[in-house]
Amino acid sequence: MQRPLFLPVPTCTCVLLVAACGGGTGAADTRSPSVPGGTTVQASSATSVHVMWEHSTDDTGVSGYEVFRDGTKVTSLPAATRMTDIDGLTPSTSYAFTVRALDTAGNASAQSAPVRVVTLEPAVEDRRPPDRPGALRGRADGSRAVTLAWVPSADDRGVTAYDVYQADSRIHSVPGTATTARVTGLRPGTVYTFTVRARDAADNSSPDSAPLDLTTDRAPGAGPDTAPTGFTAAIRRTAPSVHTVELTWTPPATGVPVREHQLFLDGRLATTIVWGAEPPPGPAKYTLTVTDPPGTRHSLKLRARLPDGNWGDFSAQRTVVVGD
Structure with missing residues (x-):
């Protein structure tokens, strides 16, 4: 069976030049974002709460959110984040939380309606975690x-x-x-x-x-699903401080053999897997070596190069823990 070639990930340095422009004729943005709705607060423990809210809208774009506890700002978050944990609270204490949105011009919405929550009673010594769901x-x-x-x-x-x-x-x-x-x-x-x-x-x-x-359902008019399927990851110890991660998957059906995949480890491109000629029949396989200490978590996913040269959809993600 012909073995795949593994191409190293190239490193490149890009320099971005930004030209400053003056004399703009557009009107200043003075419109504030909408007030965040659907704010909920849940007591997670004796000293922490979990705050969530719905997204705001703005004519030029929401840039972030600010969370307030009893009128005092406690954290700022980017626009893509609509939940946060607030720690360092006092047990059995009532707090009121509000959220407001900011836009790219610095305009701030009004604060959402306050939501009151009471932190849980102090926990006695407890080191036993719950069972898995x-x-x-x-x-x-x-x-x-x-x-x-x-x-x-x-x-x-x-x-x-x-x-x-x-x-x-x-x-x-x-x-x-x-x-x-x-x-x-x-x-x-x-x-x-x-x-x-x-x-x-x-x-x-x-x-x-x-x-x-x-x-999720594909958007109307979107093309076929191009993600690899049946992706599995199993970790095994092969030496006292060495583990191998054995991966298997089924390439997407493209009408022609898929000869190239990209493997991502913890969100970063780890390697490109290439078959120089006809790929082997059946599910594709690849073995990755890791030397991290026990308890280290790794997430893996991959995608295939399509016949038109573009990269397809990502597979499902798999997580392995060194030492499991």
Whole structure:
């Protein structure tokens, strides 16, 4: 069987020259963004809360958000972020939170209606995390949202929150009494990999649930799905400080053999995998060596080069932990 060639990732340095322009004739932007709606605040532990809100709109574009606690700004966030955790609070204490939006001209919206929350009671010594959530399942709700559901976790002192992760980043949280979540703001025709973790009042988090891949509906008129499918990653120790990650996947159906893939490790291009001639039949395979300390997490995904020379859609993401 012919082995693939592995091409190193080229390094390049780009210099960007920006010319300053003066004498603009456009009118100054004095219009403020809309007030953020749908603000919710959830007590996550005795010393932290989770704040979420809906996006604002603006004629020139929202540049970010500011979160206030009892009238005092506590954090600033970019426009793409609509949730945050506020730590360092006092147990069993009432707080009011508001959010406002900023645009690219520095105009600020009014603050949202205040939402009051009481932090949880002080937790006794608790180092035991909840059990992992079970039977994660879900469906795509059109092209920009999904709905998830899971079997609740057990904890010796009670689950206070469930955190939804996508590509190893927390994107949503719901109270510990909930077993469903709706995630919005997604892209059409994109495969997403979700996991859920349970959290208790001492901020102990459970292991990840089993991953769930969901693909949002493609936009009208969009072409066929070009993501590799059936992507798996298994990690094995091959020496005292060396592990190998064994990858398998099925290239997208393009009508001709797919000879080239890009592999991304932790969001960065790691290598390009090329078959010089006819690719081997059946699922594609590749082995990656890692030498990180036990407990290190790695995320992996890949995409194929299409017959027209463009890169296709990304596969689902897989996460491996060194030492598992």
